[in-house]
Amino acid sequence: MLCALGLLAAPPAAARDGGDGPGGVGAAGLSAQVVRLYEDAARATQRYETGRREAEAQRARALRIEALLDRERRELGVLRADLGRIARAQYRTSGGMPLTAQIVLASSPEQLMRGQQVFSQTNLAVNNAIEKSRRAESRLARDEGRAAAAWRSLERRNTALAELKKGVERTLDEARWRLQGEADASVTAGSCPGAARLDQKRKKPTSAWVAPVETYELSASFGNGGSRWANRHTGQDFAVPVGTPVRSVADGRVVAVSCAGAFGMQIVVRHSDGYYTQYAHLASIAVDQGERVEAGRWIGQSGTTGNSTGPHLHFETRITPEVGSSVDPARWLAERGVRLG
Template sequence: MRSYRRHRLVVPVLLCALTMLAARPTAAPGEPGSGTGTGAEAGLSAEVARLYEEAAVATQQYEAGREEAERQRAEAQRAEELLDAQRRHIASLHEDLGRIARAQYRTSGGLPVAAHMILADSPDGLMRGQHAFSQAHLAVNNAISKNQRAEARLAADEARAADRWQALEKRNVQLAGLKADIEQKLETARSRLQGEADAAVAAGACRGAVRLDQPETGFTDGDWVAPVETYVLSASYGSGGARWSSRHTGQDFAVPIGTPVRAVGAGRVVKVSCGGAFGMEIVLKHADGYYTQYAHLASLAVDQGEHVSPGQWIGQSGTTGNSTGPHLHFEARVTPETGSAVNPVSWLAARGVSL
């Protein structure tokens, strides 16, 4: 079964400038994981990590814009209903004006005051006529004034609605363009990163740790986390397939190349290697005696012998080794070697991490 989980990003919006630390001695050829990548390699890994975070932020902003558009669309629909009511009211006022005008015409309401005086049968009749004329004149003026005010409100409301829509559409177009531009740059950088990783694995020599700035996680040494923040679960533990000699020994997380891979808990790096079925891989030993493996990576961010903390970035995902597409292969083991794996989903669940 596929599951999907999203977590809140912990890096500041568009301010995650990732840089490498001070250069360390480079490993001798064939000596895995005991040095630092070259400046170009470290810069590329940092660029992928930075673009990865920027793309995530841009996606969040774009999705927020889409949600705002939906809210605005609902508000616009309500506003349109109110505008329709105003239009009906104005139409009713127009009908009232027409009735008043026709009534005045039939009752000679348009005659001058002198004519009313001549035609009046008596002073009382003259007063009644004048009162009726004044009332009709006042009603006409009030109706005209109400109609003018209603039409002015309608025009203002329609203008405001149009302005809101134009501003919203412009903002969403800008966000979509920004998101597409970042994603294009990220895709190019990912391709380059994977190409360098494939070359290193083919040579059987890891390029060395690429030091990236670590996010502020807030985790303590007793915490446990998922190995990646955003993912889709793919091949599960124990599943069969032509790619494995017997059964799948881990849990696969389908993630794009360059996705930061995290240590699931505090531990020590006991193995860093390149080549073979797992491609670039890291194995950690944890305080409770268990081991975790992170395989098919595109870059390494730790060296053998280092201590790591929960949530620390230890590498970037890829598709090196025996892999049919970008993903992280994660195992929980009793020993550091292949063949001692346990169900990683249950293992993480026992430590409070639900995938």
């Protein structure tokens, strides 16, 4: 399993070459590659978690073996103590006296027979104790070998899982920042590249309204003050890595696509209720102006273009398509059944 997963950590051939020529990858191809790498990373993470749980189970088995070893060592100590006690008792009761001496010193045949019976029973007890001790020593040595092998296997598994995870994350991070570099070049030039169509696995949305990204942390909120904005913050920021798929929050039509200014790459969508939503600081755009979109449709990828201090999605809701008409997006979404946080 680990060998197969290792392939996910290796960059595809297209990722190692630049440009749009044979073997190269342009902005659109790079966008699609980042999406695929996100999917690869999700699968690798899932398998990593499966492997981690298996490693935990293996660790529990190793601990059980260690507990068994402790019990066997105690039992072996008891057997050795018993053997010593039997040997001392045999010595004190003349169990080690030669047979000739026992015949000479016996006062009657009955005494001689009783002495022989005691002698035989003592020898049997000694032999049994020795045999039990030998078996216990053999079992202990075998289980000590099993325990050592289990710990070595666990260490190898954990090392391989850690390397796998780091490799996938490294490959994805490199692709993210190549995508961001392409986006920065477009914003500097003031022109948008063609729509980078993202191959989304279509699934029917469970609601007419969705959050603009699936997994996120909320950062700057509507109305926040600070030196980063001329007045107050006009939207809701979602802290997400570069390349995260961005979704249209509802059905609508794309009324603006631009790649310049403080918002960097941005999209504005008009919805059927007359409100507009803006998606800014993107690293790629997956729709064209005038195109109709559905709730949950991927329309771009998050980034940090324009006036941005780090990767995030800046999301606004407006009553017009222009700056300056924004309303609180968290409250606006909550009124439509989408609660953030």
